Amino acid sequence: MLLDELKDTQVQVLSEIAAAATNKDINDIRVKVFGKSGVLTTLSRGMRDVAPEERPKVGAIINEVKVAIEEALSAKQAEVENAELLSKLESEKVDITEPAQGVEKGALHPIPRVIDKLCDICVGLGFSVVEGPEVESDYYNFEAMNTPKNHPSRDMQDSFFVNEEIVLRTQTSAVQGREMEVRKPPFKIVCPGKTYRNDSDATHSPVFHQLEGLVIEEGDKVSLADLKSMLTILMKRLYGEDTEIRFRPSFFPFTEPSIEVDVSCPTCHGKGCSLCKGTGMLELLGAGIVNPKVLELSGIDSKKYRGFAFGFGLDRTAMILNSIGNIKYFYKNDKRFLEQMK
Ligand code: PHE
Numbered sequence: 001m002l003l004d005e006l007k008d009t010q011v012q013v014l015s016e017i018a019a020a021a022t023n024k025d026i027n028d029i030r031v032k033v034f035g036k037s038g039v040l041t042t043l044s045r046g047m048r049d050v051a052p053e054e055r056p057k058v059g060a061i062i063n064e065v066k067v068a069i070e071e072a073l074s075a076k077q078a079e080v081e082n083a084e085l086l087s088k089l090e091s092e093k094v095d096i097t098e099p100a101q102g103v104e105k106g107a108l109h110p111i112p113r114v115i116d117k118l119c120d121i122c123v124g125l126g127f128s129v130v131e132g133p134e135v136e137s138d139y140y141n142f143e144a145m146n147t148p149k150n151h152p153s154r155d156m157q158d159s160f161f162v163n164e165e166i167v168l169r170t171q172t173s174a175v176q177g178r179e180m181e182v183r184k185p186p187f188k189i190v191c192p193g194k195t196y197r198n199d200s201d202a203t204h205s206p207v208f209h210q211l212e213g214l215v216i217e218e219g220d221k222v223s224l225a226d227l228k229s230m231l232t233i234l235m236k237r238l239y240g241e242d243t244e245i246r247f248r249p250s251f252f253p254f255t256e257p258s259i260e261v262d263v264s265c266p267t268c269h270g271k272g273c274s275l276c277k278g279t280g281m282l283e284l285l286g287a288g289i290v291n292p293k294v295l296e297l298s299g300i301d302s303k304k305y306r307g308f309a310f311g312f313g314l315d316r317t318a319m320i321l322n323s324i325g326n327i328k329y330f331y332k333n334d335k336r337f338l339e340q341m342k
Contacts, residue, residue, distance in 0.1 A: 002046045003061060009039050010065045017072045023084075026077050033069055040066060107342040110318040111209055111330055115192045118211050118312070121237045122190040125230070127213065130189050132175035134196070138165050144177030145254040146293045153253045158198040160206075168196035172212035173254060173311055176290075180298035185216040185305045192314065202326045209314035216290070216300065216307040224257065227287060227308040231261055235284070238317070239266050246281060255288025255309060267323050275323060282320055285312045 013033055020026050033040045043062070050058050108116070119129050132140075138149075138161075147153055157170040175191040183189075192211040200206055215222065215230075228247060235245050244264035252258040262283050265276035272278040287310035292302035315327050322341060324330075329337050 002043065002050065002058060005046075006043055006061055006065050009033075009043065010068055013039070013069050014072050017069070017076050020076055021080065023077070023080055026073060026080065030073060034066075040069070105342075107338070109330070109338065110322055110324075110341045111314060114314050114318045114321065115209070115211065118234075118238065118314070118317070119190060119192060121234060122213065125188075125233065127188045127190045130175060130179060130191050131193055132169070132172070132178055132191055134169055134194050135162065136167055136169035136174045138167055140177045141167050141169050141171065141174040144294070144297050145171075145173050146291050146297065147253045151253065153251075160196050160198055169193075170197050171195055171311060172210040173309070175212055176214050176254070176294070176309060177298050179214065180216065180295070180300055183216075185300060185307075186218060186221075188215045189213070202328075203316065203319070205315065205327045205331060207331070208327070211312045211314055213310045213312075214290070214307060215309075216295075216305055219304060219306045222289070222306040222308055224259075224289060224308075227259075227289065227310070230308075231285070231287060231310060235261070235263050239263055239321075242269070244270060244281075250286060250288075252286055252288055254291050254294045255286075256291045258286065258288035261285045261287060261310075266320060274325065275320065282316075284316065284320075285310055287311070 013029065016029055017026070020029060032038055035041065040062070047055060047058060047062070123129065141159075142148070142151075142154060159170050160168040162168065172191050172193050172195060175189075175193075179187075179189055179191075190211055190213045193209065194207055195210045196207055197204070198206060215226075232245050236243050243266065246262040248260045248262065250258045250260040260283060262281040264270040265273060265280055265282050267273050267275045268280065270280040272280045276282050288308065290307035290309050295302040295305060295307065315330060318324070318330065319327060
């Protein structure tokens with residue numbers, strides 16, 4: 001009886017294995033046969049009732065059934081796994097003859113592009129590039145720049161104050177004081193970055209960009225002529241060798257004397273167009289010889305050292321280089337505009 005049951009179990013289980021189609025089927029069968037209350041486990045317990053002289057024979061047969069089932073299970077498992085692999089390969093097949101979709105390439109925004117270009121030119125002229133905070137103290141933005149509280153020139157810049165002492169920097173000139181305090185002259189630095197003023201029209205945005213340049217040298221090595229020649233080189237490298245440059249006297253509290261610099265309009269080459277409002281020239285930057293008071297405020301001996309500084313509007317530069325009539329385009333994130341700027 002036990003032997004008959006064993007034989008029947010073998011036939012039954014082998015046919016179930018033959019019908020199995022997934023790994024789960026195979027596992028279910030394994031549990032059903034070999035599990036704690038599996039068929040074969042239960043049958044094996046029947047050995048207790050077998051006469052001692054029969055036991056070796058019955059034991060051998062239980063073993064045969066067990067081996068036959070195990071072999072059938074592992075053969076089936078290999079078959080199922082192979083089939084699964086094949087169907088996975090089939091479903092993941094790549095049609096290498098299908099035309100490619102193409103990758104949309106991004107590009108740098110025009111403002112960081114101008115920053116990169118100017119920094120490259122300035123590094124070529126021996127400058128180091130530094131950065132400063134956008135949320136700045138009133139001290140560095142104004143006072144260290146010889147613009148004490150209630151100084152009328154504060155009106156030149158419509159500032160966003162966070163509180164009495166903290167302001168969104170209105171000019172990258174704010175880094176001048178910071179750098180003069182920690183650097184030992186002589187040094188040459190440029191600082192590009194965001195600046196903020198309460199001003200908004202076709203050519204002004206409340207957030208805009210400037211690049212500040214500062215050169216501090218021993219007194220006899222710096223003059224207005226050096227500043228003019230440095231700015232001429234910069235402008236020509238930026239806008240092209242045939243660019244004309246015009247210097248005009250101006251006023252900034254932190255430079256004395258102060259100048260403003262215009263360049264011939266690269267769109268119409270001085271003839272007059274809508275970009276230069278018919279004047280043929282474009283106002284580009286402020287500059288000057290660093291006011292000795294500014295040096296002293298930052299702990300630099302103004303009898304020994306002298307410096308010059310310049311500050312560019314970078315949005316304006318990017319507008320001119322790309323012939324763009326309205327600064328707002330830079331801040332709208334309109335993909336069609338950015339695509340044209342690539
Ligand atoms: N900070 C000035 C401005 O924003 C520009 C400037 C920089 C002028 C350095 C002189 C020297 O208008």
